[in-house]
Amino acid sequence: MVNVCLYFQVHQPYRIRNYTVFDIGNSSNYFNDEKNVSVLKRVAEKCYLPANRLLLELLEKHPEFKASFSFSGVVLEQLETHAPEALQSFKELAATKRVEILDETYHHSLAFIYSKKEFEEQVKLHTEKVRKLFGQKPTVFRNTELIYNNELAAFAERMGYKGILAEGADHILGWRSPNFVYKPKTSNGMRLLLKNYRLSDDIAFRFSERSWPEWPLTADKFARWVNAVNGNGNCVNLFMDYETFGEHQWAETGIFDFLRHMPAEILRHPDNSFATPSEIVKEHEPVAELDVHNLISWADVERDLSAWLGNSMQQAAIRELYRMESEVKASGDKKLLEDWRKLQTSDNFYYMCTKWFSDGDVHKYFNPYDSPYDAFMSFMNIINDIRIRIKKRKK
Amino acid sequence: MKVLMFGWEFPPQSTGGLGTACYGLTKALSSLGAEITLVLPTTEGTSSEFLKLVGANARVREIKTPMRPYMTSQQYSSRHGRSSLYGQTLFEEVSRYAEAAEQIAREESFDVIHCHDWLTYEAGIRAKKVSSKPLVVHVHATELDRTGGLSVNRHVYDIERKGMHAADAVVAVSNYTKGKITSHYGVSPEKVAVVHNAAERQEQGASYRPEQFGIKSHSKIVLFLGRITLQKGPDYFIYAAKRILELEPDTRFVIAGSGDMEEFIINKAAELGIADKVLFTGFLKGDDVKRVYRMADVYVMPSVSEPFGITALEAINSGTPVIISKNSGVSEVISHCLKVDFWDTNQLSNKIIGVLRYRELAEELQANAESEMGKVSWLNSAQKCLDVYSSLLRKV
Numbered sequence: 001m002v003n004v005c006l007y008f009q010v011h012q013p014y015r016i017r018n019y020t021v022f023d024i025g026n027s028s029n030y031f032n033d034e035k036n037v038s039v040l041k042r043v044a045e046k047c048y049l050p051a052n053r054l055l056l057e058l059l060e061k062h063p064e065f066k067a068s069f070s071f072s073g074v075v076l077e078q079l080e081t082h083a084p085e086a087l088q089s090f091k092e093l094a095a096t097k098r099v100e101i102l103d104e105t106y107h108h109s110l111a112f113i114y115s116k117k118e119f120e121e122q123v124k125l126h127t128e129k130v131r132k133l134f135g136q137k138p139t140v141f142r143n144t145e146l147i148y149n150n151e152l153a154a155f156a157e158r159m160g161y162k163g164i165l166a167e168g169a170d171h172i173l174g175w176r177s178p179n180f181v182y183k184p185k186t187s188n189g190m191r192l193l194l195k196n197y198r199l200s201d202d203i204a205f206r207f208s209e210r211s212w213p214e215w216p217l218t219a220d221k222f223a224r225w226v227n228a229v230n231g232n233g234n235c236v237n238l239f240m241d242y243e244t245f246g247e248h249q250w251a252e253t254g255i256f257d258f259l260r261h262m263p264a265e266i267l268r269h270p271d272n273s274f275a276t277p278s279e280i281v282k283e284h285e286p287v288a289e290l291d292v293h294n295l296i297s298w299a300d301v302e303r304d305l306s307a308w309l310g311n312s313m314q315q316a317a318i319r320e321l322y323r324m325e326s327e328v329k330a331s332g333d334k335k336l337l338e339d340w341r342k343l344q345t346s347d348n349f350y351y352m353c354t355k356w357f358s359d360g361d362v363h364k365y366f367n368p369y370d371s372p373y374d375a376f377m378s379f380m381n382i383i384n385d386i387r388i389r390i391k392k393r394k395k
Numbered sequence: 396m397k398v399l400m401f402g403w404e405f406p407p408q409s410t411g412g413l414g415t416a417c418y419g420l421t422k423a424l425s426s427l428g429a430e431i432t433l434v435l436p437t438t439e440g441t442s443s444e445f446l447k448l449v450g451a452n453a454r455v456r457e458i459k460t461p462m463r464p465y466m467t468s469q470q471y472s473s474r475h476g477r478s479s480l481y482g483q484t485l486f487e488e489v490s491r492y493a494e495a496a497e498q499i500a501r502e503e504s505f506d507v508i509h510c511h512d513w514l515t516y517e518a519g520i521r522a523k524k525v526s527s528k529p530l531v532v533h534v535h536a537t538e539l540d541r542t543g544g545l546s547v548n549r550h551v552y553d554i555e556r557k558g559m560h561a562a563d564a565v566v567a568v569s570n571y572t573k574g575k576i577t578s579h580y581g582v583s584p585e586k587v588a589v590v591h592n593a594a595e596r597q598e599q600g601a602s603y604r605p606e607q608f609g610i611k612s613h614s615k616i617v618l619f620l621g622r623i624t625l626q627k628g629p630d631y632f633i634y635a636a637k638r639i640l641e642l643e644p645d646t647r648f649v650i651a652g653s654g655d656m657e658e659f660i661i662n663k664a665a666e667l668g669i670a671d672k673v674l675f676t677g678f679l680k681g682d683d684v685k686r687v688y689r690m691a692d693v694y695v696m697p698s699v700s701e702p703f704g705i706t707a708l709e710a711i712n713s714g715t716p717v718i719i720s721k722n723s724g725v726s727e728v729i730s731h732c733l734k735v736d737f738w739d740t741n742q743l744s745n746k747i748i749g750v751l752r753y754r755e756l757a758e759e760l761q762a763n764a765e766s767e768m769g770k771v772s773w774l775n776s777a778q779k780c781l782d783v784y785s786s787l788l789r790k791v
Binding site: 020021022311312313315316354357370371372373374376377380381 | 642730733753
């Protein structure tokens with residue numbers, strides 16, 4: 001029996017504008033509204049709307065079909081304002097009861113690493129947003145970019161979650177398979193669902209890669225790979241950005257046709273079925289305990305945090321940001337708190353990544369800056385403006 | 396492979412990037428086995444271990460203009476009531492040089508002719524005529540770059556155009572320059588190969604001490620190094636300095652180089668009330684160049700049009716972060732730097748202040764650019780030139 005668990009991440013940041021040293025003290029307008037609205041509308045048009053329509057069809061056609069989502073709070077806000085029809089279609093999906101919503105940090109942040117207090121506040125904000133918009137109370141948690149370790153599992157368990165997602169990284173699994181439920185070392189009731197990155201990335205990254213020997217990927221071929229798990233696994237966790245459909249992989253690549261036929265092909269095998277994360281948590285006993293001391297993520301080949309915190313600019317930027325937490329909160333200035341939180345979105349640090357900058361690759365995706373250095377400068381200039389706002393408030 | 400090469404300057408008798416580039420390229424070509432005979436207007440004060448130098452004895456006795464392959468700016472000359480951009484003696488020298496080339500080509504044995512910039516094109520064309528060997532012209536700069544597109548000297552432009560069309564292959568120092576060659580000189584893109592310049596790695600060495608320039612040690616130093624001419628954008632540098640000083644009054648600006656806009660820039664600094672914050676070193680050579688790079692906290696190259704821009708690589712090799720004009724060839728080679736539109740003084744000032752204020756920014760820029768320099772080498776450039784030669788010889 002194999003449960004296929006589809007999980008899609010939906011997130012768009014508030015990108016920062018080119019904020020110069022001359023703006024410090026003169027402007028507290030930090031975000032590139034024009035770019036943010038245009039990206040959101042484009043993604044809604046190319047991905048959210050057509051993919052949601054297709055999922056609704058599939059849910060209608062196959063009573064066994066299920067899926068799950070998590071949305072950052074910041075994308076939900078933006079959808080409410082700039083793409084309400086897309087938000088409406090997400091609500092329709094959630095209303096089928098076969099689409100489960102997971103919790104994450106409201107601001108798609110790295111708060112867990114820098115401030116547990118802020119982390120908890122953001123998760124609560126998120127829970128409230130999901131309740132309000134979708135009428136669901138999530139029981140499974142996914143942290144930003146699948147960042148995970150034992151400590152997070154224990155923390156999430158204390159917050160009442162039953163399950164948590166993580167990357168099925170080779171260096172934590174070793175010889176073990178991602179296709180089972182595990183138990184985090186530091187918790188008892190918590191269950192760990194690991195991404196099957198090979199099968200997930202076949203869709204998310206390799207689908208349109210013509211140099212890939214398996215190209216073109218068809219639904220029946222993919223289903224055969226899933227079937228092969230039967231007998232040596234309980235679940236196949238396919239975790240990916242929702243933007244895979246129509247944005248990372250354009251409609252012309254045939255990605256929507258693939259999605260349209262995939263459920264039927266998978267269900268052709270009598271032992272296959274679909275399940276949501278909370279169902280998998282309930283149905284399967286953990287096969288082993290996993291000890292993940294160092295933080296892992298789903299990013300890049302390293303599966304570590306180097307895309308966000310790998311260089312000294314990123315570390316300085318985030319350190320300065322969290323250093324202001326207590327003063328920002330003590331200021332009682334709601335707008336200031338909101339701005340400060342929007343700055344926490346992980347994308348802001350991702351844009352400062354220098355790892356493959358000279359090769360120009362995936363890190364360029366919707367990156368509004370000429371270079372990681374420009375991203376850092378705008379960010380630090382804003383930090384300096386926030387300092388001025390705090391000072392003014394104190395007076 | 397025997398190469399008859401025509402150049403105009405060669406270190407230590409060199410006044411700019413052309414001499415530096417010829418040196419780097421010929422040295423690497425020699426190490427790859429090419430036998431080079433380099434013809435210069437005069438070999439006085441020059442020697443080389445890796446190639447044969449031949450003097451064309453083309454220097455005229457009465458030198459009224461500085462013998463430099465670079466022009467004065469129209470902006471400056473009109474301000475000062477000058478009418479002629481190039482001294483008469485320069486054109487005279489160019490034509491004597493070309494005459495001598497014919498004789499040299501008869502005497503030397505070689506497989507291919509390679510000439511550098513417009514001053515040597517006529518020489519190359521004549522050498523080709525008497526030898527029937529293939530001709531490569533190497534474009535380090537065009538008249539359009541030197542003038543910023545304003546007041547183009549028709550005579551120079553015509554020589555450039557003639558050389559490019561007479562050549563069997565054209566080598567451009569960047570895609571940026573290739574674009575100029577194909578769109579403004581009507582050369583077909585298939586005939587143009589891009590060979591980027593490089594810079595030799597250098598050992599860590601001495602730096603100037605800011606005190607030597609009367610600068611306090613806590614002051615941050617912003618460097619401009621290049622000819623003080625319209626092409627290099629010194630005026631944008633000085634306007635940026637004014638803006639920067641409004642926020643960071645302790646900053647000091649060093650302008651290293653000479654050129655026809657020097658007086659204009661000195662006056663402008665006084666007019667803007669920042670004369671005491673801007674220091675002029677005059678033209679620097681050899682180790683002095685390295686010392687001034689090392690002293691600087693950031694090197695700025697705000698060129699209006701920069702076919703390549705070797706100085707940016709030299710600054711990086713000296714451990715100094717760089718801010719360069721988007722209109723430059725070097726921006727195709729180095730990604731770990733800050734890039735600006737030369738005319739956008741606001742952004743230029745903003746980025747300079749960023750590098751001065753944020754330690755991590757300067758450190759990351761410097762470290763990443765230095766490691767990026769690993770893939771930039773004269774050997775790669777020389778190999779590409781050899782490929783160009785071979786393709787021409789196959790055609791013969």
